[in-house]
Amino acid sequence: MSALELREIEVAYGGVPAVRKVSLSVAPGEIVGLIGPNGAGKSTTLHAIMGVVPLRAGSITFGGSSLGGLAPEKIARSGIALVPEGRRLFAELTVDENLRLGLAGRPNGGDPAKDLEVVRELFPIVSEFRDRQAGALSGGQQQQLAIARALVASPSILLLDEPSLGLAPKVVELVFETLQTIRERGLGILLVEQRAQRTVALADRTHVLASGELRLTLTPDDAADTERMVAAYLS
Amino acid sequence: MKGLARQRGALELLGPVALVAAAGLVGTVVSQTSEIYVVTALISVATVVAIYTFVGNSGVLSFGHISFFAVGVWAAGVLSVPESEKPATMPYLFHLLATTTVGNVPSLVIAAAVGGVFAFLVGLPLMRLSGLAAGIATFAILGITNNILRYYEKIGPGLNTFSSVPETTGLLQVTVGAVVVIVAAFAYQKSRFGRQLRAGREDPAAARAVGISIYRQRLAAFAISGFMAGFAGGLYIHFIPINVDSVYLDLTFITLAMLVIGGIGSLWGAVVGALFVSLLDSVLAEAENGLTLLGHSINLPDGSRIVVESAVMALVLVLRPSGLTGGREFSLGWLGRIRRVRLRGPEATSA
């Protein structure tokens, strides 16, 4: 079962702990949300999964094997793909080139043509603007390209770091709908977001992170219950 | 608390000064030939500290400082050669230069002044640049200076060897000179200007937000380091005859290497780097002449000295990229911890 599991992980910058005793798991076919205020450690958690920052304690396993100490490019090629905060597209390369870059993350084997077709179907802009520079796209289009780029790596688990940042509400709706579709296709999704209510409504379960620690886990039933969530932030 | 900070500050100055003074003392007890190595080493200290004052505080690489050094060499040298001996190597001098002769200390002061003014003028346009552009632009200044000093015979000996300069730089003068430069560098980096420049290096956006003009602070550091480099040049020409190519590429590379190997971010690094590389060079030069060390006689083939030196330098950097001092100032850190525990008593054990 290729589930991503974090067990009691701890990450520190210098001597300062950013993430403490965080445990969660993401299995294919489910969306797990991670919400919290700025500086709570959400991005740090994703960076730890991708091997960009080292773990001070705890373990991260994927499909049973440990990801500890592996280089980011190796983790990217093992079936976990990240859509980074701010998208981090290559503005001066074309849309098509950005997309093809995502192919670098494919675990060996498999025909990229099929995944490329799926992605083009999900995100028509990828074909429509294929020779346009990525930097010339609008915010929403860039977000679609970033997700498309991650998907062509044929991942089992998709990590997203604040995909709704800087996007108009209509576009955010589109993105969240796309995530549903991706879940239906069997991927596991770990969604880091600031839009608390929307995330809680979408995800199978949502963890609340504050000051580096997990405070609470919410389910879609709690989506309407904002007071409880506010209390969770303040505690 | 302020007392401890002041103590730490004083130590940061004391360390380099003590090391330099110790080197000077060593020079008094060794043979005549070895004394030459010591003097050269201390001139290197002055030069590298001058370069550090700009490069270490601003974070901008400059390849041009040896041009300020060279200008100091020229100024001090031309004005120190006795009038009767000038025509021998410098027959085309401007009348004013040909008829003016000054003493030892005035020549050093003038060398510093010329170096500083030249650096200021060069810095006016150049200090807007950063990174690679600044590196190449300062390198271009080095090239222009060398070109002019080489061919403009109205201001100096041109291609001739710069000889007949009174050899007033002995152990005492060079030690005092190096200490003066170190004190000046320390005073600058502790001053408001030095701290503003460092702030600008660490976080340019934040620095600008509080009103620091990075351009102005860089220009100030550039000019001050130009003074120091000119002064070091003055010391140099009073020590040994030189020609225009001894103050060009090789010297630029070796002084920059001394700084980086010592640790680019600290005064202590500049001093340690200069002394370390000089010591290495001296020992190897002796080994080329036949040297007995710990009962074994070492005789390196001629020219292998640079092989060993460059290999050692590369090795130091690969093993310890932050330099021998790690870019930190001199401190007695372990001593401080003991003192702190004693001051507060055994119950104070929090992290």
Place this chain on the structure above:
Amino acid sequence: MTGLVASGITSVLHDAVQPQAQVDAIGLGSIYALMAVGIGLVFGVMRLVNFAYGQLIMAGAFAIAYASGRGWPVWAGIVLCFAVVLLLSFAMDVAVFRPLRGQSAAVMLVATFAISFLLQSIALLWFGPLGKTATSLVALNQPITIGSADIRKITVVAIVTAAICLGLLLLLMSRTSLGLHMRAAAIDAPTARLLGVRANLVSGVAVLVAGLLAAVVAVLLTVQFPTVTPTYALQDTIIVLVGVVVGGMTRLIPATLGGFLIGYVSGLLGDALPSNQSQYLPSFLFGLVILVLLIRPDGLFTRGRGVVERV
């Protein structure tokens, strides 16, 4: 006075536009362009300025000289040249570049200085200051007459070789996924790694290609300058470095154009200026460099941030 200056300038210009001067200048520009690519590739992918690049060329040239001194056939000398240069590149990469990855520019520069001096001094010990002479390809230095110009065969060979190499490189960078990965790593290495781009592979290829180009340059240079000394190609490296920064170091095409331009200008001025007026030429050129950097610090040929720039 102005009349004298004006006639001086017109005479220089007149000499400069002669076909022979033009072809020679393009020849030098082509060789410098290849060196610029070697330096620019490694810089783009590893953010490292390899000051010891000239020593790679020197080593290759010594290999050719060695082979010609032993009476080996020409092809054997060239093979030895390539072998020596590639081996040395690999050694530099493993011993110095990889351990210092991510360090500051100053550290990497001084480390490559040290390597440069190390190789120079080893060559000095081994071959002496007068060096060795490579006589095998001297025939290519003979001129053929086209119209009014005496063009040396080697100049034509240099231009054609450079064009082929640059063309192949363009294909590599724009048509292959490896090339795409290298371009991405040059733009934003951390994100490229997060997408799965293999950092070690990309930098290894950059070093390999740079080495191949150095070997090519060594072969081309030994024809025109058969005496190989320990400081062979050192001055050229410095000039190319200046040209690359002036052209625009962070992207491959501006860097290559910068290298070509400085080679072209150096070649023209070398031919066209009478020697008694060329004393202060370096100052003039350096002054020009400073001017360009003040106006366009990112490079003459780079377009602004984030606008059209394709390899």
